Amino acid sequence: MPRFHCPVPLSAGTELDLPAAAARHVQVLRHQPGDVITLFNGEGGQWSATILRMGRSDVAVKVEAFEDVEREPVRRVHLAMGMPANERMDWLVEKAAELGVASLQPLHTAHSVLRLSGDRAAKKQGHWQSVAVAACEQCGGNRVPTVAPVADLSAWLRGSEGLTPLRCVLSLAEGSRPLSEVLGDHPAGTPVLFLSGPEGGLSPQEDAQAREAGFRPVTLGPRVLRAETAALAALVQALA
Incomplete structure (x- = not known):
């Protein structure tokens, strides 16, 4: 129907x-x-x-x-991401909504190609929200993820404390733990927030800022994934 x-x-x-x-x-x-x-x-x-x-x-x-049907995951997973360019952001929003993400936070980062402000940022936010709605209509989801207004990473990090019990940054830096291990340290339903970078990832300085803000560095494995692939891979692991 x-x-x-x-x-x-x-x-x-x-x-x-x-x-x-x-x-x-x-x-x-x-x-x-x-x-x-x-x-x-x-x-x-x-x-x-x-x-x-x-x-x-x-x-x-x-x-x-x-x-009274519920098709949402047991764990609420939130995704904050440096915006990939062009249609890749649309694709990321669509697939994240299909998988059951709870919310999406688009971010400007040092390596971001896509830069938005003013009316253009508001229009893009509205467009991405419509993409999330359409994905939920198609996949059977009954709770539409919220797409937040575009924010700058540094300012957003300052207000991120307390957003979820578990906050993780996808990182290639030495000392990052496998995501599966970090998730295994917490009860299955613990909400989690992922921070991921755009094309080129987060800069070393941004990675350090995220750690200082309380984000745990996690890795998805030895391969270097595209920005949109990495975000969705983390989402899938957390929802499994």
């Missing part, structure tokens, strides 16, 4: 007009009155809904039964 994100309060028996993005999606798929669709608002669970009316730019539905 087609799934649509509807970020408004939902309850059985309510009739409502779908938000603009969901309405456009329903129209693109050429649904008709009487068709049954699935709605989720990101707060857990999902609802069946029947299409009542298809206007030129609006879609009215009646919310039906609630299904």
